[in-house]
Amino acid sequence: MVEGVNVDFLSIVIEAFLLEMPSRLDSLRSVLARGDDAAVRAQAQSMKSGGVFIGIGRFAGLCRELEALALTGDTAGAAGLVSEIEAEYVRVEQDLRRRLGM
Template sequence: MKQLDIEAIETLKDVMEDEFSILLDTFFEDSKLRLDDLQSNILSNDAEALRRTAHSFKGSASNLGALALADLCMRAESLGAKKSLEGADSLVSQIKAEYLAVEILLKSYL
């Protein structure tokens, strides 16, 4: 799966014009909070909170065309929905790594 849907990003950039950089900055800030929350959800053994956080992160990643990140978040959401945290540490590590790659790619559009 490709990391970014370039067509979706280009469309967003065209539609939002000067507001596009604000959208990206907001995504970066929110994502860092969500990454912290995902880790906290695991530490507090809260599968439902993991599901909610991952669901929210999936939506924002999807809206920005971060397809691989959205897919990983969907996997974390499914895990939480099953009331399980088995493998969540590894999955959150993958989400963090993918987010960092996406952040670099998205910053090239600023």
């Protein structure tokens, strides 16, 4: 894990990430369907921050791409990127659960 970081604290943060991410992904799909670019950006930014904090770079990078796209005000083609984020989350979730012994 991360040097100098309390392992129990990191485990709690990862568990919280895993608990809240499915609803964040649902919310992301919902705001994308509504065409609410500002909400898409906010949701992507929040998800990116969580990914950066726990060190899941590809997930965070995909969220960063979506955030940048939403900032342009044109998320019409973002559904494919959201699908990539969801697929990466599934992979990351399995890995994190395995590492935590869940």
